[in-house]
Amino acid sequence: MDPLVRLTGVAKRFPNGTLAVDHVDLAIEAGSFVTLLGPSGCGKSTVLRMIAELVRPSAGRIERPGLPEAGTTGGHPELGFVFQEPTLMPWANVADNVALPLKVAGYAKADVKKRIDEAIAMVGLEGFAHVYPRELSGGMKMRVSIARALVTRPKLLLMDEPFAALDEITRFKLNNDLLELWQRLGWTVVFVTHSVFESVYLSNRILVMSARPGRIVADVPIDAPYPRDDRFRVSDAYGDLCRVVSRHLHEAIAA
């Protein structure tokens, strides 16, 4: 079966001369939960943005055999993107924020009310549809951001360190909820983080990246079965996997 997205020999040099990523080859299989793990500045976000066509690669090819062609306006509604910041419109309430991608696609809000309510319910924010972002906590804002990403029912969800700014308890909770949604909806997720623990907990495959220029230096399968929960977090298997991945990350930093 064709992968959803395939990168072949991809490199990115920014206009200021920095070579952010070099020689990246990777294929993302449908249904997988892949994490790009690496130190700050290793270009993992750049890879994610290239997959979303927000950044154009300077060399190499990016194919999407498993995704529909871009729309007439170059949009990719089958992609969802979640940034490190919630990136909400502060002037719009939760429902309007979640509705944004559908509005852009030309739907009237009344026609998609059910989909919006569904998305809000999926992230556990029932009853908050008419609340404004500033009245929400950091974790709730991130939930709105996720709801907005999934309201278009994307095949591929790209997440750029979405929980990095949250406290640990909130992060654990969102990790669990994200895994639950992933299993329920059969997405493919590409997740970016610099946390070994988060990457092992979430993914079934971890790509470890080295810095300057960013390259993929290790491809680690995480075979632990889903559903994973807080018991997995304290299990020996989890500890062992974290040790293995940590070692790869240290090698990547030393390299």
Next chain:
Amino acid sequence: MSDEPLPRRRGDPLWLKFGAPLLIGILALAGWETMVRVNEIPWYILPGPIAIAKTLVRDWHMLWPSLLGTLRVTVLALIVAVVGGFSLAVLFASARWIELSFFPYAVILQVTPIVAIAPLIIIYIDNLTIALLVCAWIVAFFPILSNTTIGLNSADHNLLDLMRLYGAKRWQVLRYIRIPGALPFFLGGLRISGGLALIGAIVAEFVAGGAGAGSGLAFRILEASYRLEIPRMYAALFLISATGILIFLFFTALTNLLLRRWHESAIQREG
């Protein structure tokens, strides 16, 4: 940060917000009246507040139409400034080269004192109302233009990326992201422009009034000054100030109404 909503915040007590400035005002007026009476200063040199109030009532039949005249020019100039400043800002934000080409001229128009341009405008434009309007517009439009331009350009880059990802058209980015985000900037400019439109109208009236035309409040001040009717000068001055205050209060209320749900500037804080 916990996974719960934050409590709403509340503001200063009302008695402090309105009572304190009111008290200062009453004390100052009482002091003024007392000083005038104790020193027996004649009304034709410095009238007390009571004498001014009496003049205001007595001359209301001539001051009221003048007030309406000034107000009409101010409001019309402001409307044109809003429409012009806003559209120009949208144009500036849509293409960098337009902004670069025209912005310096907007600045030149702004930094040249209106008193210096007004006589020329009044010579070239026959219709006095339009001439006054142009003067008031010149001073009023710049804050709206420059503020709105900054607002339109300060959209969250991630939100813009998101719009690109979803294949948003230019007008959609403008409509859904840039314009709502520019609203606080626009309203800030509007609050300044409201006061400036009044100043522009008054300045233009002074210049035109010198040429023997016009019936606005500034003209009444000039006329009264030729006749040394000091109390009427004060009465007209009072009306001009009151108009300025009302314009400011109106736009402050409008700003609060439009931004109270989301913008930090309009959100009341506790303690």
